Amino acid sequence: MKQKLKIIKIGGNVINDNSALNSFLSDFSKIEGLKILVHGGGKKATEMSKALGLKSAMIGGRRITDKANLEIVTMVYAGLLNKKIIAQLQQNNCNAIGLSGADANTILAHKRVVKGVDYGFAGDIDGVNDKMIRLFLDGDLIPVFCAITHDKKGQLLNTNADTIVAEVAKGLSSAYEVELIYCFEKSGVLLHVDNEDSVIETLNTVSYQNLKQEGIIADGMLPKLDNCFNALKNGVSKVIIGKPKVIINMDIKHTAIVL
């Protein structure tokens, strides 16, 4: 019988709002058993870029990370946000340890190469060092990953947090019964984007294809959901999408992703 492990992702909507972040971290601290947190970036990196007079370009919803912007995201994600989260979790007696993928070589990636498009220092993940992450979990530590990885050739890489959390979940699924929870600003996948009451309670591969073809699920939700199905196909036991409160109260509305 495998031990249960909850792996939770929070994004900008929680990160950007101090009171939402405090409330989430308080809830996260109360979760019993093994757990891992992965956090996205939020608006602070963009603010910092602007304050320093840098320009930030986007292609297909992804930030183009030039050298100056890589410095900014490394500072903001791995420094400011990660350590702020760690200090708050420590206050809650939650023995957290902040990690980039370079730390203990936990997440290996390579610089994204797509014909014709230079994504700069954006990383696509090659693998997750499950043995090392297990060392932390066995030592009663709670790993908290920011969205920075490395290529083991000395290069840090800006990496999508939704992908990181799915890869970490997949990588640990042979050792643990992994439950993956994506927290975001909505109550789940919605049939009508502006109606929080239209939460799709269960989304499977067939209904996903149909809703995609009808254009009901589109844009930013597609890579997120692709990550979810990919995780389920690779050993993750359960995938949930919903508001942050879902991590301690599964009775509130959410979407369960199933194969």
Next chain:
Amino acid sequence: MKQKLKIIKIGGNVINDNSALNSFLSDFSKIEGLKILVHGGGKKATEMSKALGLKSAMIGGRRITDKANLEIVTMVYAGLLNKKIIAQLQQNNCNAIGLSGADANTILAHKRVVKGVDYGFAGDIDGVNDKMIRLFLDGDLIPVFCAITHDKKGQLLNTNADTIVAEVAKGLSSAYEVELIYCFEKSGVLLHVDNEDSVIETLNTVSYQNLKQEGIIADGMLPKLDNCFNALKNGVSKVIIGKPKVIINMDIKHTAIVL
């Protein structure tokens, strides 16, 4: 028989110079056996403060850390510099893990309170979590500390790197035979500040007192040396001060601190 552990500190002179940093990290990676690195900040935090239009005040050689400056040092020390060092060590097959004192609750501190002077978010160390650091060492990891600690009440604190390295050395001296090496821009403690040939080969408590009274050792060297003697009095086996190269070649000139 205790295992040997080398604990090494580098400061701004190495951090600020890419080629010096690469060379040091290459040497550091070659050290066999257990090792820990502690790094200072360098000029990047000051540059960042200036670029963002912040003012940085100093009292008695210590930066006054207001809220905005704490954000900067957290970003630069724990984010940019620490992760840059980790990525380079990983390239050298040195399985490093970057830590602030908040991570895994490794270094506990409190906000400095000195009558009449508000040092802002500056931390004085209460204790080092030797058990947790031993978990990393036992897991073949190389801890790399930046100069940020926390108070376990949710507050990050800017903390002197010379003091951090001495406290980490003291904290681990009951479990290991600890050798503490301070790397800086000079070949050791100098009799004549501008003459690199005037290195004092051995400095003990008596000669230290004499040289202090004569005004030969003064200013920034005093807290550094106080940390050295304090470490020796608290179980650290050996303390060395010299240029970065001393970590792989003890034949070059350096100062050995003895009781």
